Amino acid sequence: MSQRLSVDEQMCGTKMSKTNIKQYMPKKPHKWGFKIFSICDTKGFSYSFELFTGAADNVREEGMPDLGAASNIVVCLSRNIPDFSNHIVYFDNYFTSLGLLVYLGSRGIYSLGTFRANRVKNCKLSTDEQLVVKKAPRGYSEEFVVTAFGVDISTVVWKDSKPVRLASTYAGVQPFKSNNPSDRNTLSRRYNRNRKQYEYVSCPNIVKEYNRHMGGVDLMDSLIGRYKIRMKTGKWPSRIFHHVIDLAIVNAYVLYHRINREKHQRVELPRFREEIAETLLLISETKKLGRPTTAEKQAEEVPKGSKLLYLPPPNIRYDCLNHWPNFCDKSSKRQCRNKPCKSETQVYCEKCNIPLCMSVKKSCFKEFHAE
Incomplete structure (x- = not known):
């Protein structure tokens, strides 16, 4: 798993009325649908997800603490994260609680998230009213650090257009102060409505860490939303099944670019989905009636009684990845x-499942995979 992971919610949009688990969220692009909680890395790869089935759905595995309905979701999604491996989990104020930070810290997992002021009892940070009385300028920040059960927790309030509160077990305010306007690493660019111009204000390190690594689930959701299965159905299991297929395709797309990063081979998502569909059609062994398709024309004639084999797509044939030769029995030549x-x-070839000669006199295996 990647070091930096984020937990957030997404919507599987639908307007069907024959289910009780459909949710209405007016601030989402798809206001009606199924709420799904997912854990992703910064590139949008999803490791696990949980379907929200109602407020009473607070199922916990044996040995897991009860930290509340929202925090229990993070506990459930983080059960596959290795302990004491320096992983970092990010989440928003819907999930954050001090009990969750302590639990993750006890497992050696760092965490960072925004939180609501009413969820932290006896919080020493200034309230919104106190910041108004102090006339705190934009960029003002406060920090308090506490140790709970051996876990150091830093709580920070930062005055932007509105006060923002964050809590973390690995990051704090420093380093952020700088008198040099050209030092953009410690400043944030904000628009001043009164002056009608952009200006740079001091920004704590904890805020930059949160903004830099929190958008993994949103990235995955946007990749699914651009090119998704648009098959209309009145059955809610079918809609979720289509969503899982889209999720698997996006995961494969992210992994493909991660593997081919050094080769600089960029394939757009719609073309990637087309290649998946073409490959799935090629592996079909049933013979259709009527005129042959383009894929069937590419298949060469084979002797009667032998298995019909189709050539793999060029993207698989010439990728130079995991094409290993293997041997079958003499009777299976x-x-x-x-x-x-x-x-x-x-x-x-184990990957292409294509018979190819490989001997001292013939090198068909190498010629077949050479572009």
Whole structure:
């Protein structure tokens, strides 16, 4: 798992009325739908998710503490995170509680999140009214650090257009103060409505950490929303099933670019989905009636009684990844699929599932995968 993970909610949009788990959230782009809690890394890869089925849904596994309905979601989603491996989890004020920070800290997992003032008892940070009385300027901040059960927790309030409160077990205010306007690493660019111009204000390190690493679930949700399955259905399990398929495709898309990062091979998401559909169609072994499709024309004729094999797409054939030769029995010899060769061979590619010659005299295996 990646070091930095974020927990947030997303909506699986639908307007069907034959289910009780549908939610209405007016601030979301899709106001009606199923609420899903997900844990992702900063690139949008989803490791796990939980479907929200109602306010009474507060199921806990054996040995897990009861920290409240919202915090229990983070506890449940973080059960697969390795302990004491320096992972960091980010979440917003819906989930944050001091009990959650202490629990994650006891497992060696760092955390950072915004919190609501009424969820922290005897909080020493200034309230909104006190900040108004102090006439705190934009960029003003306060910090208090406390140790609870051996876990150091830093609470910070920062005055932006509105006061923002954050709590963390690994980050604090420092370093952020700078008198040099050119030092943009410690400042934030904000628009001043009175002066009608942009200006730079002091920004704590904890705020920059939160803004830099919190958007993993939103990135994943935006990738799903651009090109999703638009099949209308009146059954809510089918709608969730389509959403899970879209989620699996986005995960595969993120992994593909992570693997090919050094090769600088960029494939857009719609083309990536088309290649998945083409590959799934090619592996079908049922023979259709009527005129052959383009994919079927690419398949060469094979002897009667042998299994129908289709050539893999170029993106898989020439990716130079995990194409390993293997051997079958002599009774299972098949004709080589490399065009110049028509000999029978025992060697086949494990990834492409294509028989290819590989001997001292012939190198069809290498020629087939060479672009």
